Amino acid sequence: MTDRTFHPETLLVHGGTLRSQFGETSEALFLTQGYVYDSAEQAEARFTGESPGYQYSRFSNPTVTMFEERMALLEGAEVARATATGMAAVTAAMLCQVKAGDHVVAAKALFGSCRYIVEDLLPRLGVASTLIDGADLQAWKDAARPETVAFFLESPTNPTLELVDIEAVAAIAHAAGARLVVDNVFATPMWQKPMALGADVVVYSATKHIDGQGRCLGGVVLCSQEFLDKHLQTFIRQTGPSMSPFTPGCC
Structure with missing residues (x-):
């Protein structure tokens, strides 16, 4: 289901639902690492990206796809990719777009592990940070x-709840030719949608309010x-x- 006009309450329950041939009412757990192909040619096309479909659960999995689609609908993002933890989402969102010689600017008020990524890990890889x-x-x-x-940036920040003007910072970033990545874990997409304010990438720890029950670890990156x-x-x-x-x- 991809209708973005449904109320948030409906999307929280039914967004991204993908049913198998058995017609289950809740999300199925697809506990498989590989998938079956009709031919070697189809397998090749799947792995090269020429044909849509699942190839290997490290790349994508139907159960995970439902979560990604639901989060994209709630956020108003084009796409989402789920990760094992919230910090895996932050790390992937930052490292995937930088190379040695690049520079990153970040707010000081960050979750401790996010500070580590910005001020310790990135400089080790030749990416300067301020x-x-x-x-x-x-x-x-x-x-x-x-x-x-x-x-x-984070806004509100974890744990000090400091606020940053996302829309204004997005404008400054774009004027400088940079992307804005926002960690929106405290507000969640129910109360704040950074992309509507100009952010290019939004990250979440699903371990926090998205799960809301303290039972799992997860993260997600939302982007174009x-x-x-x-x-x-x-x-x-x-x-x-x-x-x-x-x-x-x-979840």
């Missing part, structure tokens, strides 16, 4: 360089089809931060 006061719009402008490719095709899909496919089908089954 941490600034996220509430200071001039600081974002001053920190941007010709080699800046991404801005990163272009970002997925150029950056994220290959990164996830080759590095494997994939979500288990048990996770959306628990």
